[in-house]
Amino acid sequence: MSTGFRQRDFDVFKIEGLDGRMEAIQKKIQPKFSSLGEELVPFLENQLEQEMYLHIARHARRTVNPPNDTWMAISSSKRGYKKLPHFQVGLWDDHLFIWLAFIYELPEKEKIAQSFIENFDGVIATIPQDGWISSDHMKKEGKKVSTMNEEDFLHVLERFQNVKKAELLIGKRLFPSDNIVMDQQALIVEIKSTYKKLLPLYRQSVLAQNK
Secondary structure, three states: OOEOOOHHHHHHHHOOOHHHHHHHHHHHHHHHHHHHHHHHHHHHHHHHOOOOEEEEOOOOOOOOOOOOOEEEEEEOOOOOOOOOOEEEEEEOOOOEEEEEEEOOOOOOHHHHHHHHHHOHHHHHHHOOOOOEEEOOOOOOOOEEHHHOOHHHHHHHHHHHHHOOOOOEEEEEEEOOOOHHHHEHHHHHHHHHHHHHHHHHHHHHHHHHHOO
């Protein structure tokens, strides 16, 4: 597949009803996730020197309400990704996200948060200055890193540690009008670049959760 994501892909989330929206996601977006995965999984395996696995969100538990976003995830487990630090690429109706994700299902998220707090300066240095941070993968809201100071980010980490439902997602947002989003090869280069910057945090989180 030679194309990236177009406005029509983002417009999928305007389709009313679960069946119609899911059909559009399956036909228009999921094949593009599969294509990205063919490039990104081997890249991460090479960087991390371990097997990594692609998971494409199926939204299987939904029976009435259609999804407001959709995503692919790459993790170190063939069985799943939610209980592990993982990498995501996905779409809301108005942006594409590239995340290193630590979501609330992580059993050792308090350990990971503590490790990040103890190595605060190193964590700050790793985060892309043109990046974004979110505390909830189920909401569109996010903060530009450039608008945050160290106290703001420390608060995000402390909340991630102490609030059961709090999450930590670090990465970038791109928008439908960005040329890079419409060019698959350029998009792949941007995703790889973003992941590469965040790999030290991924490695640190894996060490922390295994202590």
